[in-house]
Amino acid sequence: MDPIVPVGTELYIKENAAECHTDMYDILDSEAAFPILRRGCTFYFAIRFNREYIPTQDVVRVRFAIGPKPNVVKGTRVILPINPRKKRSIEDPNRWSISLNRVDGDTIAVQVRVSPHAPVGIWKCSLQTNIAGEKGRRNDYEIPDEIYIIFNPWNSHDGVYMEKEEEIKEYVLNEVGKIWCGTFKKPTGKHWVFGQFDDIVLPSAMLLLEKSGLPHSERGNPVMIARALSAIVNSVDDDGLVEGRWDGNYEDGTSPFAWTGSHAIMDQFLQSGGNPVKYGQCWVFSGATVTVCRTLGIPCRSTTNYVSAHDTNRSMTVDKFFDMFGNKIEESEEVDCKDSCWNFHVWNDVWMARPDLPPGYGGWQIIDATPQETSDQVYRCGPASIAAVQKGSKKFI
Template identity: 55%
Template sequence: MMNRGRERNVRDAAQTTYVNNLRSNFTNNFRNRRSAAGGPEIGADCVKVENVELYKSENAEAHHTDRFVLTEESLIIRRGTNFFIALRTDRVFDPAVDDMRITMDFGPTPSITKGTKAVMMATFGDKAESCGGRWDAVITSLNETDIVLEIASPSNCPIGIWRCSVNTGLVENKRMVSIKKIEEDIYILLNPWNKDDNVYLSDEAERNEYVLNDVGKVWMGSYKEPKGRRWVFGQFEDVTLPCVILLLELSDLPHEDRGNPVLIARAISAVVNDADEGGLTIGRWDGNYADGTSPHAWTGSLPIMEEYMNSGGQPVAYAQCWVFSALTVTICRALGLPCRTTTNYVSAHDTNSSLTVDKFFDSKGEEIVGGPDGSCHDSCWNFHVWNDVWMSRPDLPQGYGGWQIIDATPQEMSESLMRCGPASVEAVRKGQVGFMYDTPFVFSEVNADVCHFREDTQSDWGFSRSRMNQYHVGRRIITKRVDVDDDVGDSDMWDVTADYKSAEGSREERMAVFNAVKGVDRAQMLYDFPNQGQEDVFFDLVEIDQIHFGQPFSVVVNIENRSNEVRNIDAVLTANSIFYTGVTVHRLKRAEGHFQMEPNSQQTLRCEVRPEEYESKLVDHSLVKIHAVANVVQTRQTWSEEDDFPLIKPPLDIKIEGETIVGHPCTATFSFSNPLDRPLTNCVISVEGPGLQYPKILKTEDVNPRGFFTHSESFHPRRIGERKFVAAFSSDQLADIFGSISVSVSSP
């Protein structure tokens, strides 16, 4: 036992040193890029390697990594695809006399038995072949002192930075006496182009979208009005791969497990947030971002990663779910793991593993926060953004591979860390909550039933269930469409709800719910809970589709007494401003009353909210929740319903002046009209564009009430091709004003 403990301490110390060295090297290299750009040899008779050529650009093109900026200084390749290097020796290599072996090392303590070290004898041949998960090296060309080697890596080898050395010696003594260490980093990534890799994605259009597309969208808004926000993923920029590798080192994933996409994805979902291991970003949902950057101010992943690396690995403030998700896309696509952002509208957060969202109200219709005993904090987020990653699942029964859900937003602990997934989308759709990982939690997010309980003195436990809503959660699940890109509208929106759940109320959907309930003891109690009382009065809360800033809105309930008797009704209507997580911030208005309805009659209740009653009380996303509660005195029938909607904000208009030619000056102008009758203060605009403009966050002047905002920024395009310029405006009163434009850059 003592020996094992001593070995673990040695291993931990080696890992700590390894991570510290990586962090220091990555930070220094990044700073140098922004401000600017062999071992002992013994044995006189042994052939010695003097120079090494990694064919960085040629290998990158063959491995679909040529868009990485770091290919100028590092070899970036994908596992399972052969690559070439060239050697120059001090004399002609003679296979009858000379012995040459290639060593590949990974991690702080490389081990052949763990798959983190490979030693290959360089032999003559036509093609290197990785057989049985082993590396292979073949000399394909020998021209006097110039040697070309083809190297085959296994399609399941660990990913990250590998180190290579060429060892030479004499055949007669079978001892390597000269070592040439290759100083350049060799990044080995996952390979969705290789059929033998578990992340293989057969469709070229999908590979282009989910691996190679460096600018996309994250969907927010509401299920009635989804709104795609442009985001610069920037997975090919110079800061990204070093940042990603450092984050993997901070995870609890052993180096020998870094060839398994399931475990890689799980590790990524943990290190994007800082909850456990000091990861990339800090989450905050209370609207107070004065000591950091508002989540709404980010336009892409690069400024976050740059700040992280410049600070030597300090978590960056602040993020919310769409920022966590977008960063996850950047990390996954950089590593070669196909990934997309996915938005679940009306997303349940089940905190007590009941597969339901339970809300409790007192006799006056006011919500009891925390429930009767203060321990129930279930909620419905207006929307929640997670990620889907593509992989096979050899650890699950056949048929559960494909898209897998991971979630980097820290919500619930999973195996002692804030992480979630990968949970099979197919398992979620079928209610197979027993499959790894975190499937019950994800199932609840898309398919929980909402239970409302109202205080009832005649009930044994003090409450009676007023409603179980089977259709409220998971109203719509959205991602970006493949091969469609829309700068000004949302024609690139793709509704994928049917992949996650069958149609609400259908036999298949109810079967999935009951299948899940069978596996969760706590859920069975609530689903069997009796719903007492005669229900002969019909209530309908009218949903609000679209309200622009400055417009009034009304909470409207239509009531119909379908009985042949008089009914006395108590009703409460409320409107609150909320965070997108569903947390109430301010009461906007409340109306209550007691009235009588004649038999077989109809009546409409209405509560109007004027602009001056809501403008100063709105928070992030400008979301409003309306809620109605009613009670029929004669029959003890209780009813409650809720709805939420965002107030529509103006778009940020972007115009480009000047010819977009590499190295030539251009100007981008950003503008919008303030829809509020009050000034916008502490104004900030964030701008960036891969190949156009490095990320900037700039303070600007206040905007007058109903005034016009405009700001211009000069830039010099750096790379040719189709590029995206993305910008976002934030202020204390109004945030998340964003826009994007496509730019075609030509060569000089």
């Protein structure tokens, strides 16, 4: 007898979205719909074969892969054999698992649990079949649908877990808000539509992740993802999402003051094939960062500081230098300082565990996508633990 051959699959996109807290994504209602799953969730799908499935004879393996060179050791490749004797998954909740849910002639339904530590991004799924005890007669079948896997703040094993439901509603699900600008004497709230569930936003965020160059094996770590996003939301170094401009000349683009939300920015970026959008300043970078983080499942908020200072020489003061005649000394070989003050600055806080730091330094972390200074030769900032900043613990910032 020949190995059983898959002839079709059903991924139950909307049903699984309801179970995974992803049913709010607009793209699920379009013809271009694809599965959107959160880490740590279980989902169902059905496989139809060319003949009746015989549990004692037919070997079926489900394989998931992400990136150009999937690797089991690096966590970018997963192979799950279907065991007909195991009806329910009782394995470690931190690992991928699969169980046979139903057999109906030539069709089977399986239940898969995604690891809460799986790399975030676009996964491919394929099937491998054979006859038990035989080698060399393997049949391979690739499921055409792409599977999007994102962070899960509802799952206690995920690094972005938030215990309070009202905080998830505010920092993950809320699509509108205010970004505070103005001055400390007259603060003004700028209404911003984050629109993280609009149909083009999640694909745009995935394109940004690809452009960031972050290895797929590191995309399960929210710390590394947040750091990559702080770099790729600005266009310096890597032709990211938004190009900054502060000289008032915006004729060849859009003034930073004209943007009222992230959707138009993300749409222009995606439609252009990933070219930076002109132009942005700190509140634009911050609003776009909220959108990208929330669509990927990372809790995020904008934070504004008034009478903001930029300390470029790490003196913890804002320094100006004058010669003996009282003339200001601009930057030179003797004076390497570009310290400055301005009315306000806007950055972001993201929520995540920090297993790489001592206890007490998890929770809100600072990232800043406005390109001001380099970190490891790239314009990016964070994530820096707010608790460490408040304590002045430079070692853990």
